[in-house]
Amino acid sequence: xxxxxxxxxxxxxxxxxxxxxxxxxxxxxxxxxxxxxxxxxxxxxxxxxxxxxxxxxxxxxxxxxxxxxxxxxxxxxxxxxxxxxxxxxxxxxxxxxxxxxxxxxxxxxxxxxxxxxxxxxxxxxxxxxxxxxxxxxxxxxxxxxxxxxxxxxxxxxxxxxxxxxxxxxxxxx
Amino acid sequence: xxxxxxxxxxxxxxxxxxxxxxxxxxxxxxxxxxxxxxxxxxxxxxxxxxxxxxxxxxxxxxxxxxxxxxxxxxxxxxxxxxxxxxxxxxxxxxxxxxxxxxxxxxxxxxxxxxxxxxxxxxxxxxxxxxxxxxxxxxxxxxxxxxxxxxxxxxxxxxxxxxxxxxxxxxxxxxxxxxxxxxxxxxxxxxxxxxxxxxxxxxxxxxxxxxx
Numbered sequence: 041x042x043x044x045x046x047x048x049x050x051x052x053x054x055x056x057x058x059x060x061x062x063x064x065x066x067x068x069x070x071x072x073x074x075x076x077x078x079x080x081x082x083x084x085x086x087x088x089x090x091x092x093x094x095x096x097x098x099x100x101x102x103x104x105x106x107x108x109x110x111x112x113x114x115x116x117x118x119x120x121x122x123x124x125x126x127x128x129x130x131x132x133x134x135x136x137x138x139x140x141x142x143x144x145x146x147x148x149x150x151x152x153x154x155x156x157x158x159x160x161x162x163x164x165x166x167x168x169x170x171x172x173x174x175x176x177x178x179x180x181x182x183x184x185x186x187x188x189x190x191x192x193x194x195x196x197x198x199x200x201x202x203x204x205x206x207x208x209x210x211x212x213x
Numbered sequence: 214x215x216x217x218x219x220x221x222x223x224x225x226x227x228x229x230x231x232x233x234x235x236x237x238x239x240x241x242x243x244x245x246x247x248x249x250x251x252x253x254x255x256x257x258x259x260x261x262x263x264x265x266x267x268x269x270x271x272x273x274x275x276x277x278x279x280x281x282x283x284x285x286x287x288x289x290x291x292x293x294x295x296x297x298x299x300x301x302x303x304x305x306x307x308x309x310x311x312x313x314x315x316x317x318x319x320x321x322x323x324x325x326x327x328x329x330x331x332x333x334x335x336x337x338x339x340x341x342x343x344x345x346x347x348x349x350x351x352x353x354x355x356x357x358x359x360x361x362x363x364x365x366x367x368x369x370x371x372x373x374x375x376x377x378x379x380x381x382x383x384x385x386x387x388x389x390x391x392x393x394x395x396x397x398x399x400x401x402x403x404x405x406x407x408x409x410x411x412x413x414x415x416x417x418x419x420x421x422x423x424x
Contacts, residue, residue, distance in 0.1 A: 049224050056220045086219050093223040095364035095424065097233045098294050111295035115366050119423070146216045155214055171222045196229040199222065 274388025282381025293363025372418015
């Protein structure tokens with residue numbers, strides 16, 4: 041995380057890649073204890089990853105990272121449970137299904153097309169090309185006639201938009 | 214969406230530096246409080262006996278306000294970290310309580326029980342309870358906006374602390390104007406004004422400081 045905060049993209053990806061399974065471990069028991077299936081697990085994990093990213097400045101590098109990370113995960117998981125209501129009447133079939141088939145998909149219920157559709161035209165193009173296709177943001181930005189700063193802002197806004205979508209999606213479920 | 218895709222997306226955004234709430238509040242709250250205080254004192258004027266008989270009581274009020282504000286700002290800076298517990302942000306309420314008891318003790322020690330009720334009730338309760346919250350309003354909104362960049366696990370509590378911090382600085386400004394000098398009056402009504410702002414802050418925090 042220290043490296044990542046200095047702007048080391050490789051270190052950041054490695055870190056988030058290791059954080060994701062850890063978050064599954066933190067969130068899964070919370071979901072099970074609340075009497076819900078694990079259908080939302082990856083959504084909450086992704087929402088927490090996004091929060092880790094957006095709130096990374098609240099981690100004090102002089103303090104240990106793990107308590108901070110777990111606190112973010114707990115906050116997001118509890119928030120998710122609260123928003124969608126603590127369901128007591130769990131359908132045992134869905135429960136055993138989700139228990140039997142552990143979350144192999146590593147995929148949220150929000151699909152990429154839905155996400156892209158919610159972005160404005162420039163953001164959509166930018167995210168589609170850089171994230172989904174994997175081109176460099178500088179190239180795509182140049183193609184769209186955007187400055188480096190404008191690309192940065194658009195990408196950032198797209199993530200904030202995504203955060204709102206996570207909240208809404210849960211509301212409707 | 215696959216989680217690896219999200220991670221790519223986040224990594225792409227690494228160059229965008231997020232705002233740092235702990236710095237924002239240190240910067241914006243004093244500016245908002247100073248601006249409000251200057252306007253207020255420009256309108257009503259500083260008490261005229263500031264350098265003579267009013268010096269000591271004013272010092273007490275300013276001191277009270279600063280103690281509350283500093284303790285409360287420290288509390289918000291701690292609590293905006295998600296792993297911080299409410300216990301770690303408790304210094305400010307404690308500071309209010311302690312100053313309140315000290316002032317009551319000072320009052321009784323200086324003048325005894327005779328006329329205590331008169332000193333306690335004073336003549337300007339209404340002004341104290343309306344002007345201090347009004348002076349704290351803009352600083353409170355400003356500090357809540359600064360704290361939105363934080364990630365507190367206790368939105369209502371940190372909102373209350375932002376309220377106390379704003380009220381503390383409002384007390385500094387009001388203390389330079391108000392001529393109601395008995396320590397017991399200051400202890401009870403200034404603190405009550407601060408508590409009112411803290412309550413408003415906690416309600417606003419519950420609403421605005423979720424993330």
